[in-house]
Amino acid sequence: MAKKKKITMTVEKTDTGFSAFSQDYPIFTTGQSIPELINNTYEATEFYFEEEAIKLDHKDIRFEIDFKQFFKFYKVINAKFLAEKIGMNATLLSQYVQGHKKPSAKQTEKxxxxxxxxxxxxxxxxxxQTA
Incomplete structure (x- = not known):
């Protein structure tokens, strides 16, 4: 069996749902929802590496989405609440979310x-459940 690969998939919101693509491999897929996109990504990567007999685990695929798209899709996560929870200035987090500023690696991890x-x-x- 060939060496395992680590795949990073960039996720983007589209007019019809979501797309994901790899910068390192010619792997691209779409889905109407995030769970569908994730499942389609697993299928697409397995199909791409099938001839090389590389078996990928879900842990081998990493999904990345930018701040603006993340908060646009996951509206349930309130940026002000998150900022308070992690001890960050709410205005600064808002600037990251809107794409006006780019967070450092340390801020991104936080x-x-x-x-x-x-x-x-x-x-x-x-x-x-209440009666």
């Missing part, structure tokens, strides 16, 4: 860590 923390908190919540 923001991503906050998003992951919120995701973990939400995944641990159960809602009660």
């Amino acid at each position: 923001i991503l860590s906050g998003i992951h923390q919120i995701g973990q908190e939400l995944s641990g919540i159960n809602l009660l």
Whole structure:
């Protein structure tokens, strides 16, 4: 079996859903939703590397999306709330989201860590049904 590859897919919002492409390999796919796009990406990468007998794991594929598109799609994440949660100036985060400024690698990691923390908190919540 051939050596495993690490694939980075850039995700973009389109008029009909989403697209993902690799800068390093001729791999491109689309989907009407993020989950559909992710599944289509796994299929596309498996198909591309099929002849080389390379078996990719989901951990081998990394999805990247810019701040503006991320917050446009995931409107449920309020930038002001996130800024407070991670101890960042809300105006600065807003400038990143709008594309007026580009965050450093350290700031990007801080923001991503906050998003992951919120995701973990939400995944641990159960809602009660009231009568």
